[in-house]
Amino acid sequence: MPAKGTVSSSRAPASGFSVVLPSGLDLGGVPVLGACRVEVPGGRVTALLGPSGSGKSTLLRLVAGLLRMQGAVVAEDGAPLAGRIAWMAQQDLLVPWRDALGNVTLGAHLRGEKPDEARARALLDQVGLSAPDARKTPAQLSGGMRQRVALARTLMEDRPVVLMDEPFSAVDAPTRHRLQELAARLLAGRTVLLVTHDPLEALRLADRILVLTGSPAVPVEVPVPEGAPPRPARDAALLDAQAALLERLAEAA
Amino acid sequence: MRGIIAAAGLIALWQGFVWITQVPPFLLPSPWRVAEALLARWDSLLQNALVTGAEILLGLLLGTLLGCAAALTLAAWRGGRRWLLPLLLVSQAVPVFAIAPLLTLWFGFGMASKVAMATLIIFFPVATAFYDGLRRTEPGWLDLAATMDATPAAVLWRLRVPAALPALASGLRVAAAVAPIGAVVGEWVGASAGLGYMMLHANGRSQTDVMFAALLVLALMALALWFCMDRLLRRAIPWQPDQLTEPVR
Numbered sequence: 001m002p003a004k005g006t007v008s009s010s011r012a013p014a015s016g017f018s019v020v021l022p023s024g025l026d027l028g029g030v031p032v033l034g035a036c037r038v039e040v041p042g043g044r045v046t047a048l049l050g051p052s053g054s055g056k057s058t059l060l061r062l063v064a065g066l067l068r069m070q071g072a073v074v075a076e077d078g079a080p081l082a083g084r085i086a087w088m089a090q091q092d093l094l095v096p097w098r099d100a101l102g103n104v105t106l107g108a109h110l111r112g113e114k115p116d117e118a119r120a121r122a123l124l125d126q127v128g129l130s131a132p133d134a135r136k137t138p139a140q141l142s143g144g145m146r147q148r149v150a151l152a153r154t155l156m157e158d159r160p161v162v163l164m165d166e167p168f169s170a171v172d173a174p175t176r177h178r179l180q181e182l183a184a185r186l187l188a189g190r191t192v193l194l195v196t197h198d199p200l201e202a203l204r205l206a207d208r209i210l211v212l213t214g215s216p217a218v219p220v221e222v223p224v225p226e227g228a229p230p231r232p233a234r235d236a237a238l239l240d241a242q243a244a245l246l247e248r249l250a251e252a253a
Numbered sequence: 254m255r256g257i258i259a260a261a262g263l264i265a266l267w268q269g270f271v272w273i274t275q276v277p278p279f280l281l282p283s284p285w286r287v288a289e290a291l292l293a294r295w296d297s298l299l300q301n302a303l304v305t306g307a308e309i310l311l312g313l314l315l316g317t318l319l320g321c322a323a324a325l326t327l328a329a330w331r332g333g334r335r336w337l338l339p340l341l342l343v344s345q346a347v348p349v350f351a352i353a354p355l356l357t358l359w360f361g362f363g364m365a366s367k368v369a370m371a372t373l374i375i376f377f378p379v380a381t382a383f384y385d386g387l388r389r390t391e392p393g394w395l396d397l398a399a400t401m402d403a404t405p406a407a408v409l410w411r412l413r414v415p416a417a418l419p420a421l422a423s424g425l426r427v428a429a430a431v432a433p434i435g436a437v438v439g440e441w442v443g444a445s446a447g448l449g450y451m452m453l454h455a456n457g458r459s460q461t462d463v464m465f466a467a468l469l470v471l472a473l474m475a476l477a478l479w480f481c482m483d484r485l486l487r488r489a490i491p492w493q494p495d496q497l498t499e500p501v502r
Contacts, residue, residue: 066396087400093393096492097415110403110411137492157401 014160014191015084016042016076019063024216025055025072031216032058038210038219042076045184045192045229047202048219050212051249056195060165063193086157090166092146094138100124100149101134104156123152127182144175151183161191169198177233180204184230199245203238205229211248222248282462287469290462297451302470305448308364308436309478312371316428319372320379321421327380328387329409345377349435353442362443371435378427386420387413419493422486429482433475 018039025033032055040046040063050056061067064087075081094103104124105115124134127148138146147168154162167183168176176198184205196202202209203225210219222245225237232238264284270276271283278286291298323341327334349370356373360366390413398408440449448467455463487493 061396064396064400066399083402085400087397089393089397091393093391093397095394095412095415097418097490106397107401110398110401110407112404112407139492163400 014043014189015079016040016044016191017063017081017161018074018076019059020072020074025058025062025069027058033212034214034216034218036218040191040193041208042191043189044207045187045194045205046208046210047194047196047206048210048212049196049199049202049245049249050217052197054212054217056197056212057165060163060193060195063161064163081161084159085161085163086154086159088150088154088162088164088167090169092138092143092150092170094146094149094153096138099135099137100129100141100145103138103149104153106153107157120152120156123155124149126186127152127155144171144179147171147175147179148182151179151186155186159190162187162193164192164194164196166196166198167194168201169196176201181230197249199242199249200233200238203241203245204231204233209245211245213248279459279461282465286462287465290460291466291469294463294466298448298466298470301446301448301451301467302474304364304446305433305436305440305471306474308367308371308439308447309432309474311364311368312435313375313428313432313478315368316372316375316432317379317425320376320424320428321383323376323380324383324387324421325409325414327384328413329405341377341380344373349374349438353438356439357443362445366442367436367439367444367447370439371432374435375428375432378431379421379424382424382427383417383421386417389420390416418490422490422493425482425486426479429479430475432478433471437471 016039018037020037021033022035024031024035038048038059048056048059058067062069063073063081064085065073065082073081075084094100095106098106098109101117101120101124102109104120105117108115121131121134125131129145129148129152133141133145138149141149147170151167154164164183168179171179180201194202194205206224206229209222209224211222212218213220223241225231225235225241227235268284271281282290323337327337327341352373353366353370356369357366360369387409394412394416395408398412403412436447437449437452440447441453444450448471452464452467455461455467
């Protein structure tokens with residue numbers, strides 16, 4: 001069931017997937033990831049945490065099909081993952097020649113399909129952009145607003161698997177807080193792989209947290225606090241976990 | 254306004270120089286004499302300016318079309334790059350002055366050879382600037398398009414081309430500035446009409462004031478062309494960031 005107040009979608013149940021790297025991953029001869037197997041359960045949010053340069057973006061690009069490697073990404077249902085993925089990057093990647101609405105419908109435009117403008121407007125409304133804002137160009141929007149448009153564009157794709165690469169790291173802390181809440185609500189039910197370097201973000205949003213440790217890095221699972229995401233940021237257990245995670249990341253770096 | 258003051262100052266300096274040094278008019282005519290020549294010969298100046306203007310505009314159109322086509326081919330066709338890129342460079346490395354007689358021989362003394370020369374001069378800045386823009390699409394946009402299952406054709410036309418438009422605009426501004434060169438050089442080599450022809454003709458008869466008048470008209474045409482192009486491009490590409498200048502009004 002879609003959560004109350006969200007734009008409905010016609011998608012099939014979200015499949016999980018796993019990334020299998022029996023002999024690790026090299027980029028240009030440099031080992032980036034060690035031999036590992038990353039399970040990403042269906043319909044859940046999995047956070048991948050690690051210091052800069054630990055290979056988390058590489059892993060995400062591998063799943064997105066932007067890096068090709070035979071047999072590395074296996075979906076639970078056996079079908080290929082290509083065509084079932086939506087990708088949200090650290091930069092908003094809005095194109096300056098289309099307005100907010102045009103950016104939300106960019107996928108349809110690039111596939112030569114007729115865009116569902118009503119749905120795009122509804123999604124923009126949901127991420128908090130008014131009707132006049134929807135007609136503004138990216139240059140006329142603030143950084144937080146642009147990231148909201150990027151979130152709407154990601155949701156517009158209506159894919160069961162959503163890959164996010166530090167999606168809110170370029171916005172200020174209060175905006176990030178609001179966007180995290182929004183994303184958690186709107187992405188419910190999808191298989192989400194969230195790459196982040198922010199322990200608080202991972203602890204608030206994820207059902208499962210993996211920390212990339214060592215060199216070449218391998219993912220190690222860490223416990224998450226009780227309760228369903230989005231977890232309140234003032235929760236004592238969560239803040240404790242954040243401190244522990246920070247220390248762990250500092251060691252890993 | 255400042256442009257007008259600057260021009261007036263220059264003309265005053267020029268008039269003063271001629272006045273003090275008493276240079277013979279066939280070496281350097283006074284602005285007053287140039288103005289007289291401008292008035293006396295305005296009908297033939299206008300006629301020749303129209304010819305040169307048509308050559309420039311046709312050259313601009315053809316050069317832009319060919320330049321864009323070359324840039325798109327280079328961007329879309331990997332195998333063609335090796336063949337086309339040297340050709341592109343050669344088109345600019347050979348001086349127009351050197352091949353002007355050849356073009357006149359091939360296309361005749363009429364307008365076609367001048368249009369060909371203007372096209373040749375305009376082609377290069379347009380092609381290189383546009384190709385450069387097409388090559389430097391924001392990698393994130395390409396990644397995004399890949400996850401959106403866009404076809405290579407859609408990525409080219411709907412992402413790389415619009416993203417390259419500001420670069421193309423730079424090329425077009427350069428093209429607008431150099432376009433008169435091609436036409437005038439062509440007219441020097443062999444023509445029966447045009448401002449370049451008129452200048453050469455006047456030079457032969459030591460009518461330096463007419464030469465200056467023709468030069469003035471050519472300069473005004475070049476300025477008008479550049480400002481029209483600039484204005485057009487600003488309108489067509491409103492998202493292009495421009496922190497330095499206010500739009501020309």
